[in-house]
Amino acid sequence: MTQNGDDATLVRRPGIPDLRTAPDGDEPAPPQDPQADQPLQELPQDRNQALLEAAKQVGALLKRKGHLFALAGSVAAYAHGGEKNLQHDVDFAIRPEDAEAVAATLHEAGLTVYTPPEDWLIKATCFGQPVDIIFELAHRPVGADMLERAQELSVDSVRMPVLAPTDLLWSLTAAFSEHHCDFGAALPIARALREKVDWEKVRRECGDEPMPAAFFFLLERLNVI
Secondary structure, three states: OOOOOOOOOOOOOOOOOOOOOOOOOOOOOOOEOOOOOOEOOOOOOOHHHHHHHHHHHHHHHHHHOOOOEEEEHHHHHHHOOOOOOOOOOEEEEEOHHHHHHHHHHHHHOOOEEEOOOOOOEEEEEEOOEEEEEEOEEOOEEOOHHHHHOOEEEEEOOEEEEEOOHHHHHHHHHOOOEOOEOOHHHHHHHHHHHHHHOOHHHHHHHHOOOHHHHHHHHHHHHOOOO
């Protein structure tokens, strides 16, 4: 998920791990199931189920190591009761200061982890699915207060912290800009979670930015809010 929507920058912030994909012949071992001794193979399920399996695996790893995190993006919306129509990756939110430790946890578990040009996330691959570990949502660093508001929910039978609905919709709406304004991806989530969201708080947090204002106008015309 491209949370921030703007052009990527090559400036690297201090403390962000500079990880690269392992070279040929030195690939990491397949990720291990926390409940089993045998390595897991890439999954043959449909894309939605494969994304859920990746979310469960990464969430279990982060829980086991005691990291402060929350599931975000379309998988978080599904956990809150949204449609099982997931987007192209799995998203987790963490604090910036925890990025290096989280990257080490995933790398030690056998996942491919690397640093993209964007300086607000790290990326991993689990069961062949892309996983974004995000420490800045809509140009704001992820804080402990947001992660502590997360609700522990069952994600396809694995319990983990999930961004609260209001924080989730804020993260999607506040990220809209001239370069990133895919209302079609956020609209089904807004519809599914509308009764769980403090919309006035989302409006206040978005301020008078034009693209979020346009999205609110659309939601009003469609009687979503």
